[in-house]
Amino acid sequence: MRSKQSVRIANGAKTPVAQIPRLDYDTFADAVLAEFDSGSRVAAYFAAQAAEGGLELYAVMARERNANFALFRTPLGERFQSLTPNCPQLHLFEREIAEQFGVTPEGHPWLKPVRFHASWRTGHDAWGREPGTHPRPGDMEFYQVEGDGIHEVAVGPVHAGVIEPGHFRFQCHGEQVLHLEISLGYQHRGLERLLAGGPHPASNRQMETIAGDTTVAHMTAYSKVLEGLAGQPAPPRAQAIRALGLELERLANHVGDIGALSGDVGFLPTAAFCGRLRGDYLNLTALLCGSRFGRGLVRPGGVGFDLDGGLDGQLLATLDGVQRNTLGACRLFFATPSVLGRLEGVGRVSRSTAEDLGLVGLAARACGVPRDGRFFFPTGVYKESFDEMITDELGDVFARARVRHREIEVSLNLIQRLLNVLPTGETASKIGPLSPDSLALSLVEGWRGEVAHVAITGGDGHFRRYKIVDPSFHNWSGLAMALRGTQISDFPLCNKSFNLSYCGFDL
Amino acid sequence: MLRVIAERLRQGYRTGQFPRVEPKLPARFRGLPELTPECPPGCAECANRCPFGACELREGAPALDLGRCLFCADCPACPQGLIHFTPDYRLAARKRELLWRQPGKELDLAWPLAPELRRLFGRSLKLRQVSAGGCNACEADCNVLGTLVFDLGRFGIQFVASPRHADGLLVTGPVSANMRQALLATYEATPAPKLVIAVGACAIGGGPFRGSPEVTSGLDSLLPVDLFLPGCPPHPYTILDGLLRLLGRRKTG
Ligand code: SF4
Ligand code: SF4
Secondary structure, three states, X not given: OOOOOOEEEOOOOEEEHHHOOXXXXXXXXXXXXXXXXXXXXXXXXXXXXXXXXOEXXXXXXXXXXXXXXXXXXXXXXXXXXXXXXXXXXXHHHHHHHHHHHOOEXXXXXXXXXXXXXXXXXXXXXXXXXXXXXXXXXXOOOOOOOOOOOEEEEEEOOOOOOOOOOOEEEEEEEOOEEEEEEXXXXXXXXXXXXXXXXXXXXXXXXXXXXXXXXXXXXXXXXHHHHHHHHHOOOOOHHHHHHHHHXXXXXXXXXXXXXXXXXXXXXXXXXXXXXXXXXXXXXXXXXXXXXXXXXXXXXXXOOEEOOOXXXXXXXXXXXHHHHHHHXXXXXXXXXXXOHHHHHHHOOOOOOOHHHHHHHOOOHHHHHOOOOOOOHHHHOOOOOHHHHOOOOOOOOOOOHHHHHHHHHHHHHHHHHHHHHHHHOOOOOOOEOOOOOOOOOEEEEEEEEOOOOEEEEEEEEOOOOOEEEEEEEOHXXXXXXXXXXXXXXXXXXXXHHHHHHHOOOHHHHHO | OHHHHHHHHHHOOOOOOOOOOOXXXXXXXXXXXXXXXXXXXXXXXXXXXXXXXOEEEEOOEEEEEOOOOOOOOOOOXXXXXXXXEOOOOOOOEOOHHHHEEOOOOOOOOOOOOOHHHHHHXXXXXXXXXXXXXXXXXXXXXXXXXXXXXXXXXXXXXXXXOOHHHOOEEEEEOOOEHHHHHHHHHHHHHOOOOOEEEEEHHHHHHOHHHOOOOOEOOOHHHOOOOOEEEXXXXXXXXXHHHHHHHHOOOOOOO
């Protein structure tokens, strides 16, 4: 019989690092690929300094069917065989490892920097760049198509609207896009390095600003990692209030996105209504915690604010009107033939592409891929109160809009149920010391998709490595694929339909 | 069409009355901090306890830098509880050093542009927004000014696509190393005279990322800044109030 190759843990749990078998690289590669073949997918894949010295590679595989995660690890040398040719969804993860630690995945078909920062190991650079200088963003070879009538369109980093920076290169034949390459890193703030040796007093606010529109999801993921490491879950009332914040965050963004799509296709009524309604959801979050983005709402150990002094009633009453207007604005949008005509069939991603690339969240669900952390890896109130995962079929702009619409209905419903049966009791518990030499992980379904956090502590209980995977990290490749064969003029619409985060990707 | 009109009637008229009517902000909103100068002798805790370097002792009393402050719900800075946040959303200042909040001193809110610039920009101000390394919440609350609640357009202020069409830049984010060049190029491309507006703690002083080697610790070290709007992110009304003050379209106080 084969010896044990991995450790399996549940969402929010921890394990001593020593219990994760240290496989040699070839065994690791075979085990990880076998795990893929049996239907698992990558939730996180990263390198770290090993306690034993040298580098180590960790694979965190999500196993939807078993509601748990398989953890693999192996020592990592300066060069290793890339697994991307056999498993495309690893492509960015391996590039990230190369960039952060200056190691080389040999045979990687597309080995380029991800965020354009210097290697964390001074003197080791996967591209042999000058040590001591900051790499220039976008300094890499872009994929190019040649031939008659082929032209290239380059956009960004500064775009036309009030949006984050990124660089897009389109290879076009006339109006038709043959290929889109997306080069990011402009929002890179060095977050993972700031977290090394943490938790620090500044860590809470940094977690809340990984991606500002996903404050609650990231902060919840972080809090659960700490609670896992301390072996001290948040009290039930706090978990319910977190879910409330998370669903309000989903509503604000989904409603805002329907409005933005509406604006992009020139249907101004829903654009105007939803623009305002998005603000109403943000204001509901501010009613709860003073910040429209939920800053300060979630804290390790629980939540920073209670729903006291009749606030639950006030929320319910306000929500009542907002809900009616939201449903009305959405109904109008989906009942307008000229709108549907612009959305249908545009920016299609097939189910198999979505699975190969490891897309997550609503972008995956729109392609018919069942993937929702609230459903497969539920914690807290989601264990009892969530069974309505929404999927669609065609993976086009329309499907991504319709998933949002239906999820809006589910979230509204969920919030009402939450507010009606709010558990009583404490809203926070004190977190004890973090257990040393351990790994803890948590996955939270934010509005774009799963937010995955993994912490590895050293002997002192401080972070030896903190890994953040924003859903956008999985999904930008999906946008690039959606553009193939579409008109370049459909880019804004496709882009909005994914509405991915630059800062969440760039860290 | 009839459906559109029916829905429009149901949704109602929603444009806000600002600045004629003061906005109603939620009770838990954290705006202008109030400092009580009752520090026990020898205490200088706040200087060590704010993780973002927003507090220090000045003239024997606590002082708080609104430019660095993130308006944390669980502000640990003062163990005596002498710092508390009021719902006052007006925080705009024209000079970096005027963002220091000291007990018993009024905040010197932003004053209008010089008359010749006001003549140029007072009725039509076109801004190019540059997002440079933040978390995108500042951008979101700038965008929201375009919705009909705030309706920025009615004040003649507009975000434009090209720096060549702009009268100034509105910058968010701590100016990451990777955005520095693009920001400076955008500034160059904007015709003079031009304004620079720093929105949010990141742009003013690095915000939550202060100290990372990947970010700058203040836009004013790169460009001359005409208006500072504190917050993480600033409330949309903080931004709007500041812009209107700059254009001389808001009564003082
Ligand atoms: S609110 Fe936050 S940033 Fe401001 S002084 Fe307190 S701890 Fe520092
Ligand atoms: S100031 Fe705060 S809200 Fe604004 S970009 Fe920086 S982190 Fe985000």
